[in-house]
Amino acid sequence: MKQLRLDYISKIQGEINIPGSKSISNRALLLAALAKGTTRLTNLLDSDDIRYMLKALQALGVSYRLNEDKTICDVDGLGGVIDSEQLKTLYLGNAGTAMRPLCAALTLGVGTFELTGEPRMEERPIKDLVDSLSQLGANIEYQKNEGFPPVKINANSLEGGEVSISGSLSSQFLTALLMAAPLAKSTVEIKVTGELVSKPYIDITLELMKRFGVNVVNDNYQNFSIITGQKYVTPGEFLVEGDASSASYFLAAAAINGGSIKVTGVGRLSIQGDTAFADVLEKMGAKIQWGDDYIISSVGKLNSIDLDLNHIPDAAMTIATTALFASGTTKISNIYNWRIKETDRLAAMATELKKVGAEVTEGHDYIEITPPAEIKHAEIDTYNDHRMAMCFSLLSFSHAGITINDPECTAKTFPSYFEQLKELSS
Ligand SMILES: O=C(O)C1=C[C@@H](OP(=O)(O)O)[C@@H](O)[C@H](O)C1
Ligand SMILES: C=C(OP(=O)(O)O)C(=O)O
Numbered sequence: 001m002k003q004l005r006l007d008y009i010s011k012i013q014g015e016i017n018i019p020g021s022k023s024i025s026n027r028a029l030l031l032a033a034l035a036k037g038t039t040r041l042t043n044l045l046d047s048d049d050i051r052y053m054l055k056a057l058q059a060l061g062v063s064y065r066l067n068e069d070k071t072i073c074d075v076d077g078l079g080g081v082i083d084s085e086q087l088k089t090l091y092l093g094n095a096g097t098a099m100r101p102l103c104a105a106l107t108l109g110v111g112t113f114e115l116t117g118e119p120r121m122e123e124r125p126i127k128d129l130v131d132s133l134s135q136l137g138a139n140i141e142y143q144k145n146e147g148f149p150p151v152k153i154n155a156n157s158l159e160g161g162e163v164s165i166s167g168s169l170s171s172q173f174l175t176a177l178l179m180a181a182p183l184a185k186s187t188v189e190i191k192v193t194g195e196l197v198s199k200p201y202i203d204i205t206l207e208l209m210k211r212f213g214v215n216v217v218n219d220n221y222q223n224f225s226i227i228t229g230q231k232y233v234t235p236g237e238f239l240v241e242g243d244a245s246s247a248s249y250f251l252a253a254a255a256i257n258g259g260s261i262k263v264t265g266v267g268r269l270s271i272q273g274d275t276a277f278a279d280v281l282e283k284m285g286a287k288i289q290w291g292d293d294y295i296i297s298s299v300g301k302l303n304s305i306d307l308d309l310n311h312i313p314d315a316a317m318t319i320a321t322t323a324l325f326a327s328g329t330t331k332i333s334n335i336y337n338w339r340i341k342e343t344d345r346l347a348a349m350a351t352e353l354k355k356v357g358a359e360v361t362e363g364h365d366y367i368e369i370t371p372p373a374e375i376k377h378a379e380i381d382t383y384n385d386h387r388m389a390m391c392f393s394l395l396s397f398s399h400a401g402i403t404i405n406d407p408e409c410t411a412k413t414f415p416s417y418f419e420q421l422k423e424l425s426s
Pocket of ligand 1: 022024169170198313314337
């Protein structure tokens, strides 16, 4: 296993153009594949999660051309559903934004498709989505454990009609159903049951569908109608915004460390809910300035917060390590679904925060963090979770420094993270 030792960074300063959003890249690739016409995607993210989607689309017969640095992609849309005469087995790593949307989209055509992934993917639930697709006539089998990938889709088009879906574990199930819905055989009326978690990701989905020509009637995130007869059409060129979750590490770094960082590519006009991270940081005491496509963060005296961060589950992890530099006890609540992501993030976060000396309470769906008088150096395990590695890099702003085990796990969404951090540090 590789280790990365980060010694004390006394200053972080400058400007960084954040790589493309994972959530937008994978949605845009799938919609471009289903759309009529060729779409040019620019500022596409080049990372593992996107590579899995790209490889899957290629195996499914979608043709595209990537430029040299893989940030521009011309996708020749199929102008409809995906069919296949041969069995197609698609390996999707641990990319939720590939597994869930493809599971829904592949029920629309005719063919047999197997969706597999890495061991952790086999522990991440998919039952709520499969149950909903089954209500619309889909035939999906579990190949190992009931409710979890790998799944086999015996596709023979999807009926429309009324369908209910649980929103309480992951918004990605509703996202997947929404994106598939226009290509079902008749109008789809979706009713969401339970609390809808991670709600701002649904706004990304609706906005992307609109940009590709499909209108969804949204009745207060409880009921959605997708009127039959709509087709995805290329918007021509589509610029992928910078990733707001990736931006969180740099915004937090400046707030902790007394520098000033401008992140570009994401700002006031962003469609990503994770930009609300900057508001949380501001509540903690950071100075934040917004532009249409940039955010500037600079230091303030950081105080603890006690907040429900269900709406920003990914960026909320950055608050957990930022809390070590704030006075008082920080509580982050309503984050049960941290437990079903790349790892059990509530357990992992609690274990690793304790290693640097923090006092931590791990609740069923919350975490409480009290910083130690002095942060200790530790070797941080990252559990193959890119965000564990990136969050704990913030500990390099303590005099003790930090060692990150398996730093290359950032490849899921941000392969060049540690290089970029170094470039801005002195
Ligand atoms: O739709 C998306 O792009 C995502 C939704 C969120 O997942 P949940 O809805 O499972 O919380 C988020 O954590 C994930 O990184 C990306
Ligand atoms: C939860 C995440 O990923 P996924 O899209 O695989 O759910 C994440 O990136 O933090």
